Amino acid sequence: MEIIQQLVNGISLGSIYALIALGYTMVYGIVKLINFAHGDVFMVGSFVGFYSITFLHLSFFPALILSMVACAVFGVLIERIAYKPLRNATRIAALITAIGVSLLIENGMIFFRGAQLEAYPNDILPTNKIDILGVTVESKSLLILGVSVALMIILQFVVHKTKIGKAMRAVSHDAEAAKLMGINVDNTISATFAIGSSLAGAAGVIFGTYYYKIEPLMGVIPGLKAFVAAVLGGIGIIPGAMVGGLLLGVIESLVSAAGGSLWRDGVAFIVLILILIFMPQGIFGKNKREKV
Template structure:
């Protein structure tokens, strides 16, 4: 393998890892607040691609306006998902929340199939992102470079929100203890809704960029990326935003490099992610930079 080819694979791995990271942040935010794995998160990711697709293909909106509207609609969807599927079960056993999350996932997948159809659609990629760059004879799509930059920008904005705003402080307080935060004047329901809105918006950004990078979209497209983003969150330390991003980058790079160096294992690419999850859970269950969290009785 030439050095140029190696850097091409590395760029693709970083790009894929950035997409995993954006979706993984949503998992880790919700888990940090509710101790809940939101299994419908990958399907929220999927809905964002359809919102942006129809904005461009049916309503003929400019791509940038369609993307913005899709992010807003996906954030609203996250709000209603929390209000309808999770808030009524806030004080129920954790297994009830888990079952509700799985039910919400199947609901969104089947709703998308009924409304949008099961046939794959070709996602329109604006020329700004589809153009190729030649580096030492190796052609790399511009989008490959844009994706990590967008991820870092959104990560920086999220970290600023969490550490330097009243809402962020309230999110950290609710993550520590719902009851105490409520006694101290924090509107717990509002903060939990805000968490779902932020996580869903980040999933929308990831979904739109995924649609441009892998242009075929269909109702089940969020299942595997969602599961891998969850694995990335566990690898980095679920409940830790920086850990989710680190896990996303590591998983994306490892996946691409596995195929690059061992092409015979291409068919086992998805299995590799789950094997890595098992190894992490056995060796370091809290993830790379995660901390042990005591469950409330």
């Protein structure tokens, strides 16, 4: 039963990765940029959630929504200020800028509030233990999983059924052609950043609720791992990010369970390098060729 317990932990962790990975994948799909600062948006979201709960005395859902809105605005600001001027620059220049933005957010946060830990209160969500076929599951885990899945379903709906979703798909397919068809490319890109960042914000609040401790550098490792998840699923592909995130969470939990808890952080990167070498297009990806 230990294995199933670990599986449940893995899925909870994985759903957080998946939420962050969605933002990576959407942004990469549309502007071909690895948005290094995305993990830091997740961190900011977690802090917004924390302050809404402790200072504004909001409950879980209002805090979640407030954090999502704040992160959406934040993401759009990052895009407009730092990335937009570089849209025609080399990809390396854009990547270096993204690294710069990431460092700036982390250290700006430390500068303004210090590097100390903060802990989410542990009574935000009910913590009943539920017994399912001999496996004890916290009701909190189920709720978190439910929220993650709900957000992913909403995302699928937005991408496939709404006008902005269609515009996003068109721009990621061919930005030039989309422009000629009268789609406002700038706004579509901003919308992508907004949606991706709001999901990261949600992930931040969920992370805080689940693991309690948050700090300014908390976004770095989950951010990188979420990127691994996005690559694993096939970068640019939305269902790929979800599957990749869940898979990575499960792999990590199983490695921990097998006694390699110190190696847990290394596993994601080993997975990454293996995937990049043997299956660079990811699980759901199509093979693309460079145009000569």
